[in-house]
Amino acid sequence: MKAINQDFDAIVVGSGISGGWAAKELTEKGLKVLVLERGAELRHSVDYLGEHAPDWKLPYQGKKPRELYREEYPVQSTSYAFSEATRHFFNNDKQNPYVRDEGKPFNWIRANVVGGRSLLWGRQTYRWSEQDFQANAQDGHGIPWPVSYKDLAPWYSYVEKFIGVSGEPLGLDELPDSEFLPPMGMHKIEKTIKGRLKRKAPDLKLTMGRAAILTQDHKGRAACHYCGPCHRGCSTGSYFSSQSSTLPAAKATGKLTLRPDSVVEKLIYDPDTKRISEVRVIDSRTGERFSFRSRIVFLCASTVGSTQILMNSANEYFPEGLGNRSGALGRYMMDHALGMSALGFFVDDMDSYWYGNRPNGTYIPRFRNLKQQDESLDFVRGYGFQANVVRMNWQTGLNKKGFGADLKNSLRKPGMWVWALSAFTECLPDKRNRMTLHPTKKDRFGIPQVVFDATWRENEYKLWADAVQQADRIMKAAGAVFSIQQDSIEVPMGSGIHEMGTARMGADPQQAVVNANNQVHGIPNLFVTDGAAMTSSSCVNPSLTYMAFTARACDFAVKQLQAGKL
Template sequence: MSVNKQFDAIVVGSGISGGWAAKELTEKGLKVLVLERGKPIEHGKDYKGEHMAPWDIPYRGRPLRELYKEEYAVQSNSYAFDETTRHFFNNDKKNPYVRNDEKPFEWFRADVLGGRSLLWARQVYRWSDLDFEANKKDGHGIDWPIRYKDIAPWYSHVEKFIGVSGEKMNLPQLPDGEFQPPMEMNIVEKAVKKGIDDNFTDRTMTIGRVAVQTEAKNGRGACHYCGPCQRGCSVGAYFSSQSSTLPAAEKTGNLTILSNSVVESLDYDAQKKRVSGVHVIDANTREKTTYTSKLVFLCASTIGSTQILLNSRSETFPNGLANGSGALGHYLMDHTYRTNIVGLMPGYKDKYYSGNRPNGIYVPRFRNLNDQDEDADFLRGYGFQGSASRFDWQSMSSQISGFGTDFKNAMRAPGSWFFYLAGFGEQLPHASNQLKLSETKLDRFGIPQVEFDAEFGANEDNMRLDMVKQGEKMLKAAGLAFVKGDPGKSVPGESIHEMGTARMGNDPSEAVLNKWNQAHEVPNLFVTDGACMTSSSCVNPSLTYMALTARAVDYAVKQLKDGYI
């Protein structure tokens, strides 16, 4: 494709934050180039697994052991990966990173236009000042340069566009937003909620706040509860770049998208103190091209954006672009994962549910809210996600005895109800948790591979133990039997909420970005994906990425028009 190599703005990445940057920039009149390293796909047309019947799924969805081991060793560990979604995912053999067996890190990546916005679980929660003030309060990490009031209007701006279904709770630690009608809990979830409400004054349960519309809006339909969302949603009920922000940007006539475009590095003009060029490698032909623009928004994901910055060395920035602070690559964070509490709910054998609700329940943080709880041997807190359902024939097949007709009838009948909680805990920011570029290994494009040195610490370990203790207490109080908790062994990256590594902060000697997501030392460079985060909270971060992106674009365009950039 022959394209103009000069643009008003270049956006690297087309996922959750990249799509928002493209939408906001084009709607403000800028000519925008979006560079996506993944393959081009079309909304709806290329969701080939969307409504595929179980009997039509290749190999009945069974893992292709050798293929997965050889080519998808990491990606196949994702809850969203199977034969209906494999075409969305990165091939690990073709795109490796340096794995540390002693300190493993799971890096999940998409390989298509729209990125992981096609595969995420769509949980969207606002952060509160409990989160933005945590670093300053307990001394871990640096203080956030913003507070809730700075981002609240942008949360509303984003929520109104993406469509968020949820229930208002009036909880200071989980601010309410702009909600469509909430999805309904099933009968056992309602019973568990009542049990928690009746027995605890400091905690409650709600339906998840999810970026899936329950009412048609903005040219997108309402959810009809058809199946696993990660296969694609041609109706557009669930938010993705493909269904929402990129089409909005295209309508302006100001958008150019180049897929199969791997960004290698950024050029820096020391005299102008600006990014002067974006180096791109065509993933198919290996042809190299340099594009220029007045603004550059890095939205390539926490790890992708940081890799680009670290690889953008110059005489001014020998350790990576905008890295005068030395913080670039450090303070890598994720949420703890794999902590589960499960119990059986007696009764309700004559009740069932209909449809495939793309959402579960949520128990907001209740630990260390105002001050440190006396019985908590950890800082900060966690939340629970989960749901109630009934055992099916697959889960009961090894437990049902019999033969012939009686056995077949028993297999057809649903089993007992069970309820589970899964804990997501906040990780403290530590400089020792980092990603860097390998000194010896290059990828197929000649770019240094990413190498991780990160692990969870004692605070996260103690938090997981408390999740089990408190989760078991809640489920037993709610009337469940055979309650059992498992703290699990969590590996960073598994929750797919990686963040940090180019953090925001007021002091240029400590942080890469200022309060507007603008690089302290490079005024025309903005980073608005997870790399910008200064702490990790315990709630899903994607809504915050989107709000920060819209806020940063508004600031950047005003600065550009006023001649400051």
């Protein structure tokens, strides 16, 4: 093994949403930073190979190569963002497997390039509310958050001003406003629906989706050009990714070293200093092993990735995994149960169409159990609805009967409007939902494979059932001529790609892995700032909150360094 002592001040593991922020913040504060990314090199713009490719250029004109996906991407290909235009961003399941129990499946969707899932994310961007941070303390599920909305609010503002978030301010406690760029426009049918809901379901708000997509030029990045499929990569950097935003900012300081193809095997703990002293790395191309040193280490390798590293770093002082004196490591895994709850069909505004592919939908913020538990409900917490609208077209009519000019003519024209409501339900932190390392099965680097034992529980199913009932009410109020419902949660845990928990935050070292500053209890120079640190899940998309926590933890860590405490 080669020891490379280039005297880094900080090592950041992962280059996605959280890692990019850690790299930016730490370098801008003057630290010399090494970012280790297990995925391959990927250059902004130049390597967005699928960007703007029309259907007729795609292999099979967009029909998915079934055998390849079944053999090499059985899990990744379940993602909505997976196609021949994006496959090169994703993990190859065959090369990098985990143990998937078909009886209790868990879908682990992973990127495998510099930029990570920030290239592929849905870009929906919502602040958590005070209610979200108080939920555990109030209903007793999980442990209380040691931070409140007020602690995080300035950090939300800080990251929003940099990434650019388009949206409409509503002044709601349950969905605090961000620092907004102008919202995207609505379809006429959405305005029609909004007007009807205002009268017939006045307890609901319908607003434009809040998205990390630019509606005007912002910090050297161009406004959206509305080509549509963001997740193919965006040369103009019109949506936030670490590739378009945080990594270039970190590079600009001259303090960043980014090393792709670097699989972190484990962290070495020094019992004398009670610090992490080394980061052990395997080069995924050559198999060569390296050791890097730094004063502080930030784990931003994704929820599962970071916890896998902590678990594989077990030693005689931390036999159950690094920082795991609480027994919480690997436990309290959460995800959002999401997917189509209802489809409504509309014949209004048939003479209105759209120009431009808006990569964003509308949103109905949580309206259940607001302020306090509604005693008439048999579940705790709530859900929000994300809604998208399309018109039926040749694809939805692909299997209609008939031949000839009439068929051609009917297929080429837009049909009815379809409004799809997708519930995003909060998931309770449940001790039984966990990941572990397999005792014998290893990956190609000799690292134990991850095993998942996690599933939706009673409260998630009840939330979903309520969401479907409410979706029916909403469809009626909205004026759908008919609607159809998805009665139960259709997809396994992990499919929301919002996996959270497994190294949870809490004030008590006996119950939590990291403290209120994302610092691992008992190992002061080690920080976990990605989804692993989440103690509850809210019902809104989590990425913005990872960014805010990461920026906040960087600020804390650097102040500690400056004070000579680290």
